[in-house]
Amino acid sequence: MxxxxxxxxxxxxxxxxxxxxxxxxxxxxxxxxxxxxxxxxxxxxxxxxxxxxxxxxxxxxLLGGYTCFVCHLCVTNQTTNEWYKARSLSSSSASARTYSRGIMGNLREVFQPYRSCNKKR
Known part of the structure; x- marks a missing residue:
């Protein structure tokens, strides 16, 4: 527009x-x-x-900035709450991200989430 x-x-x-x-x-x-x-x-x-x-x-x-922030969260495999709390913690514990699987792994986890195949009905 x-x-x-x-x-x-x-x-x-x-x-x-x-x-x-x-x-x-x-x-x-x-x-x-x-x-x-x-x-x-x-x-x-x-x-x-x-x-x-x-x-x-x-x-x-404004929306471009927000989109960049969300892409950063996707690449680092964080939620907004984890990002906010990591800022308030010390820098040594903030750098250790236990859920990160690398950039491609993080994006794959966001766009193709794991599904459990053994669902009981």
Missing amino acids: AGVIAAFLLQVVLLSHMMHAAYKDSDGHEQLVGIVFIIQHLFLTFPRIVFALGFLLMLTL
Whole structure:
């Protein structure tokens, strides 16, 4: 969604030739418009769309950080509670992870959990 909104705003800038626009400053000299002027103009013209783009970018950053944290937990074969408690313990006991099976083993355990074949009904 952020890509579609950014493409729309870029198309508006390119079709209106805003990058080549100029204005006269207080001394009467002609100056090319800068990126700040373009963003201000877009915000005044399309406030909801620019706000939505900012919101989506912020949401992408937050969810991206959370996704990286969850991937770290999967690779180290930890739960969030184990990660939190390991931070409060001494560094020597935190480094000894008894449930770690290596990166590939940890990912295999997450995505293909063990099943007991001898279930009694």
